[in-house]
Amino acid sequence: MATRKKVLLKVIILGDSSVGKTSLMNQYVNKRFSNQYKATIGADFLTKEVVVDDRVVTMQIWDTAGQERFQSLGVAFYRGADCCVLVFDTTAPNTFKNLDSWRDEFLIQASPRNPEHFPFVVLGNKIDLENRAVSSKRAQQWCQSKNDIPYFETSAKEGINVDLAFQTIAKNALAQETEDMETGGFPNITLNPEPNTRQNQNDCSC
Amino acid sequence: MLGQSASDSEFKERLIANVKKEVKQIMEESVTKKFVHEDSSTVVSLCGAVEACLSQGLRRRALGLFKTSSTTALLHKISSNCIEAAYVSKKVQDIEAADPSKRSSSSSDSIIKPPILTKKSSSNSVSGTSTTSPNPNVGGQVFKYMWIRIALYEKKLARIIDHLVSNANRYYDKDSLVADPDYGSILSSLLVGPCALDYSRAKTQDYFWSDPSANELVQRHIIPSQTTPQASRRPMLNIKRMHTSSDDSGISTYKNNSPASTAKDYVESLHQNSRATLLYGKNNVLVHPKDVAEPMPGYLSLHQSIQYLIIKWTPNQLMNGYNDQSLPSSAGSTDNVDKSFYWAYVLNINVDDIVYVHCHQNRSSEETSGTIILVGHDGVQRPPIHFPEGGHMASFLSCLETGLLPHGQLDPPLWSQKGIGRIFPWPVKSRRRVGGLPSVLENNDEMPIDYVFRVVNKSNPEEFLATHPIMDVGRTSPYRPHLSSCSTNESSDCSSKSISLDLAENPIVTQVNQTTSIALVCTTMKRQIISRAFYGWLAYCRHLSTVRTHLSGLVNGRITPDIGAESGLTEERWKDLHDENGVVNLESEVYRLVYFGGVAQEIRKEVWPYLLGHYTFGQTPEERADLDENTRHYYETTMSEWLAVEAIVRQLDKEKTAHAVAKLSSGGSASDSKVKNGVDIDVQLENEVFEENGFSDLSDPEVEDDEKDSTKIPKVDSLPVDFDLEVKNEPKTINLEPSQPGGESMKSSPSTSSYETVGTDFVDCPMSPKLNPTAVIVTDASIDVVNMMAMEINEEKNNDKTNLETLHEEKMPSAQNSLDALQEPKSACVSPASSNGGIYSSELLDQFGLNLHRIEKDVQRCDRNYWYFANENLDKLRNVITTYVYEHLEIGYMQGMCDILAPLLVIFDDESISYGCFCRLMERMIENFPNGCAMDMHFANMRSLIQILDSEMYDLMHAHGDYTHFYFCYRWFLLDFKRELLYTDVFAVWECIWAAKHVSSSHFVLFLALALLENYRDIILSNSMDFTDIIKFFNEMAERHNVPQVLKTARNLALQLQTLIENK
Secondary structure, eight states: OOOOOOOEEEEEEEESTTSSHHHHHHHHHHOOOOSOOOOOOSEEEEEEEEEETTEEEEEEEEEEOOSGGGGGGHHHHHTTOSEEEEEEETTOHHHHHTHHHHHHHHHHHHOOSOGGGOOEEEEEEOTTSSOOOSOHHHHHHHHHHTTOOOEEEOBTTTTBSHHHHHHHHHHHHHHHHHHHHHHTTOOOOOOOSSOOOOOOOOOOOO | OHHHHHHHHHHHHHHHHHHHHHHHHHHHHHHHHSSEETTOHHHHHHHHHHHHHHHTTBOTGGGTTOOSOOHHHHHHHHTTTOHHHHHHHHHHHHHHHHSGGGHHHHHHSSOOOOTTOOTTHHHHHHHHHHHHOSSOOSSOGGGOOHHHHHHHHTTOHHHHHHHHHHTHHHHBOTTSTTTSHHHHHHHHHHTHHHHHSOEESSOOOTTTTTOOOHHHHHHHHHHHHHHSTTTTOOOSOOOSSSOOOOTTOGGGGGOOOOSOOBHHHHHHHTSOOSSSEEEEEEEEEEEOOTTOSSOEEEEEEEEEOSSOEEEEEEEHHHHHHGGGOSSOOBTTOOOSHHHHGGGGGOEEEEGGGEEEEEEEEEESSSSOEEEEEEEETTSOBOOOEEEOTTTHHHHHHHHHHHHHTTTEEEESOOEEETTTEEEOOSOSTTSOOOOSOHHHHTOOSSEEEEEEEEEEEOOOHHHHHHHOHHHHHHHHSOOOGGGGGOOSHHHHHHHHHHHHHHHHHHHHHHHHHHOHHHHHHHHHHHHHHHHHHHHHHHHHHHHHHHHHHHHGGGSOSSOOOOTTOTTOBOHHHHHHHBOTTSOBOOHHHHHHHHHHHOBOGGGHHHHHHHHTTSSOTTOOHHHHHHHHHHHHHHHHHHHHHHHHHHHHHHHHHHHHHHHHHHHHHTHHHHHHHHHHHSOOHHHHHHHGGGGTTTOTTSOOHHHHHHHHHHHOSSOOTTOSSSOOSGGGGOTTSOOOOOOOGGGGGTTTHHHHHHHHHHGGGOTTSOOOOOOOSSOEEEOOTTOOOOOHHHHHHHHHHHSOHHHHHHHHHHHGGGHHHHHHHHHSOGGGOOOOOTTTOEEEOHHHHHHHHHHHHHHHHHHHHSSTTSGGGGSTHHHHHHHHHHHHHHHTTTTOOOTTHHHHHHHHHHHHOOHHHHHHHHHHHHHHHGGGSTTSSHHHHHHHHHHHHHHHHOHHHHHHHHHSGGGGGOGGGHHHHHTTTGGGSOHHHHHHHHHHHHHHHHHTOTTHHHHHHHHHHHHTHHHHHHTTOOHHHHHHHHHHHTTOOOHHHHHHHHHHHHHHHHHHHHTO
């Protein structure tokens, strides 16, 4: 087992404007939905303590502005991210199409150590709405093509799948975190006398 | 007997379970908080549980002379056989020796207060132990179990217990827990984990990761500040740059008292901390140690502590490598085979020991690299330090010079050049050249430039003062007004010296004539005083000159008095300011009143256009009415323009949505079939980029896209945001055909000309509707809604200019009506008369469509909880924004524009005047958006201002490197604090910003931002908030600020800077 130095998981939520990034974050952390959110300017974050694999970790979830023009701001916020959540609106195909550029942009700006295996999670939000325009199939195919990114269909309004999605996000972020520390040359010391089964990283098969 | 042993084992089981529980707790804490605080309650409870195990069944007799069954006694007893125990025992005795008051109690029991404990911990510990401690002791719980704690901190507890267990028969009863073959070994192995943890006293924040809310922080702050209001607060304006005295500092909580200096600690000590200010830091600076073949890269830093200025250089191997060391080892020790030899190369040079600084600079271009060799008093040269290119050497020297001030300096001083900063003295030839380094001179292509600086150090000022009573006279004399704001020792020294100069001359000079011996003494003293005073004064001046250069542009030179302006611009006063013709002339008085007291809500509607520059002072009511008219006219014309475009965009959208939905319903099977067949044109078109990656047999859609664009002239395909390609090949979609062959001759000229005729009054509104010269005709046959407005538009387009003028004339009386018509939601919106068609480039349609969707999204979300926007007023917002964006398509819509417009609309409740004022406002605001450069400038100015006005805060921000970008101010500046404040406060703050431009500073937002920081500075400092903490804090505090207070502080800050700069 690796040393448990850092247990702060930094999660960045990206996606086009008004796909529901702020709503998802608030639904997850505060279990609340409001239709009064304004367009996010700058960046904000919320923290939540979660238990992943019997470990208590703190998730620091960063909500960012959706307009691509503001991406240049990102560098300061993307730094040190452990997981990136890409959100699109299932009723707006263009928001789905832009996932590609969000993903690329993130990889460029955050420049993670291992871009190939950096954990992303894709959320197709607003499934409570009638006028759906991006099929699950299409979204899943995209995710598969990008190194099997876990995909969830959520509704921040109804709270559908939000917890499940963020649990996966936390798990993958933690795995990333641990991997980082191992590749960082930390020696493994047994600290905890209690046996603790390390779960291997496994993307959700949704 | 059997029952007895059963209950015994039950008891032991409980004891062990207790230890288990505590171990688990402490491991958890180490995980959640990254470290375990030494005073943490979990530590106390763990020690309690261990103590309980160890006390159980302890043989009194075994302890011999010791009277009690204290486990401390046991420890001392075994120390002769067990190294670890001896070590811990020694430590315990040391602590007792250091604090003799504890001695008496220590030998009898383990109730000892280690002197290291802080008061803060007591509350934690008590709450933690009360439940878990098996044998609670009266009142002394906090200070208990000292040896166990020390053994734990020193990571030796497990081994000591191991020793006890293996020698249990000597000290314990047979049936005791420790002697038990099972429990004994369990106990010792349980403690292996906690013994591997790091215990820290360095960080006192127990709530490190638990993120107290902003509210809680404010509450916490209020409680103590009620008893001692701002007791520890230093005066805000600190002229002295470096904060050198650490004892009174709010950030001294960082203080690490731990004597053990580990490698990690060493590297961390290179950061800014309370004891030493980091003046300079640069990585990958090459140093060439004597016995090494190649120069080594490392981190060069310059630290200023109270007494010393120290240059440090640490090899990269040590900087990066400390993580690799599994357990912290002593800095100088050789525990770690790989890294340890690098410690030999570490440089740690006290600048006091240095007499010469040799600089060798290669000046081939502007970019310069250089080498510095430091020569000590003993004549020994330190290893050469090679700076990479990019002026790093110059900046190092500059920092060195700053660090030496005011008691030392470089001789000759670096030249200070306005705007650029310090540069090397010039010309070179007059400076001393260094011989003995021919290698540098060999590069004849690049002219090498050598300098020698002498480091001039003066004696400690305190000693000097002590022996020179005259200085005290100077000290007690009143400072000059602007100097009274200096607060650190150094700067006040400077000021006192500059005054003692005068004092020295007057009374003493007269004495000189009377007695020669006294005269001699006095002359000597005078000379000393004068020279010291001069240097102090010089340093002060130089610093002020830096301040001025950097910040003089931020404030207006003239200070405006606030007499009688507190009540602001009331309705009555506003009325008085009009002359008999209704003209307002007293421009400066209006600004002054607004700046110091705001505008009364009732007259905001009238005053704001003046403040924003929409109206100019001195205009007659008629002129203003004309202006309003023209504005309205222009606004309506532009609006009808884009409404026409919008109609087309919408129609295209509708078609596409229908199409997409149709596709989606059959989507499943379609994409299935595509998977099978691989060629299905429809799907291929629709799915576009999305499935590209999954299906390599598809051709690159981007290329495809381009091909189509070039072949098909009426390119409508990419215009709506949501749907891209599929339209064009569908027979069902809009018919795109050039219906008016003659129409192209007009091209886009009619629309531009209409701007010109109406727009003459809009000097500052750029008129650049980006119309593509290769415009194509788009006719939408499917739209059959014909509307009056639309007819007008088309007429405007198709008729010549004169006709247009008359049309406008006709329209004016009914302007209000048509305006109302425009305010109707888009369902009632006009569409261009389809048969006539409009002339729009595909690019225009494309861009406008994209922006329309963006605007829509944001308008819907803009302040809908505010009463004004709870209804159709949102449409007004949308109209004005769209008009503005249509006029500035090259910039396009950016998030935040809605927020800037909304308050204007609330005040004016009129689209055209809001539009006019919005244009004015955006002239300044647009620069803050990502395409402008004002934001970075704001950040840089904030930095300088904080450095000048609040050095303590600056130190904190410097310590957390992340502050450098000040992103927590981003939203403040982007929206002029609109999101931070309630609507009523936004009004007050905005008019103050607008008026400030003419009263104190055209960068008043900076002072507002500073004021916000200042308002919470004590909270920020006492919690030593980092970048993320502060973002969260201010996001949570949004709309909860005490705005009158903030405004007052901001005005004072601006005044302070004005005063500072004015006084030269």
